[in-house]
Amino acid sequence: DVKVTQSSRYLVKRTGEKVFLECVQDMDHENMFWYRQDPGLGLRLIYFSYDVKMKEKGDIPEGYSVSREKKERFSLILESASTNQTSMYLCASKLQGFPDTQYFGPGTRLTVL
Amino acid sequence: RKEVEQDPGPFNVPEGATVAFNCTYSNSASQSFFWYRQDCRKEPKLLMSVYSSGNEDGRFTAQLNRASQYISLLIRDSKLSDSATYLCAVPSRNTDKLIFGTGTRLQVFP
Numbered sequence: 001d002v003k004v005t006q007s008s009r010y011l012v013k014r015t016g017e018k019v020f021l022e023c024v025q026d027m028d029h030e031n032m033f034w035y036r037q038d039p040g041l042g043l044r045l046i047y048f049s050y051d052v053k054m055k056e057k058g059d060i061p062e063g064y065s066v067s068r069e070k071k072e073r074f075s076l077i078l079e080s081a082s083t084n085q086t087s088m089y090l091c092a093s094k095l096q097g098f099p100d101t102q103y104f105g106p107g108t109r110l111t112v113l
Numbered sequence: 114r115k116e117v118e119q120d121p122g123p124f125n126v127p128e129g130a131t132v133a134f135n136c137t138y139s140n141s142a143s144q145s146f147f148w149y150r151q152d153c154r155k156e157p158k159l160l161m162s163v164y165s166s167g168n169e170d171g172r173f174t175a176q177l178n179r180a181s182q183y184i185s186l187l188i189r190d191s192k193l194s195d196s197a198t199y200l201c202a203v204p205s206r207n208t209d210k211l212i213f214g215t216g217t218r219l220q221v222f223p
Binding site: 031033040041042043045048050056058090096097099100102103104105106107109 | 154155156158162200202204210211214216
């Protein structure tokens with residue numbers, strides 16, 4: 001069964017803290033994605049990775065960085081959390097070239113105080 | 114024009130009704146289209162894929178209109194459990210990623 005897991009379902013951090021969001025998939029997918037989802041704005045792509053150590057900026061990369069040292073794991077880093085980064089963060093993965101294989105993790109609801 | 118656009122709704126319909134949502138896209142070269150369902154506070158899950166003129170799965174039908182560049186999702190005999198947000202997705206032009214619409218919210222009432 002397809003599985004994308006995220007390290008936390010809920011997270012509360014303070015302004016200025018460094019935040020790590022972890023995502024792991026067990027499907028041997030090449031592509032992995034980080035989105036944030038906000039009411040009225042839909043899913044917005046932050047970063048994606050098409051293979052180990054490969055990454056590309058999405059539509060809203062400012063204030064974020066990513067790391068992909070192993071194929072199954074894709075980390076999103078908020079270098080210095082700010083209140084406008086309060087959001088639902090969704091990780092996804094898929095096979096290269098097969099868009100209908102994109103699966104999402106359960107999401108992390110991050111609140112920055 | 115946004116790459117993918119959806120009417121946000123909400124669509125409020127009684128049980129048993131037929132309801133349809135549209136999703137317009139800007140990339141005329143798109144060959145595949147996807148509908149995802151997202152329940153409240155949950156992740157999106159793939160509902161249907163559309164590769165030609167349409168697709169049907171039980172009460173759900175997706176239809177593609179290439180001339181007008183939109184895809185529709187038709188739900189017949191609506192159930193309370195169909196209440197959710199429905200996201201449309203289209204592959205981007207030059208990269209291997211999906212572009213999502215903002216979603217259409219459906220609320221089915223008794």
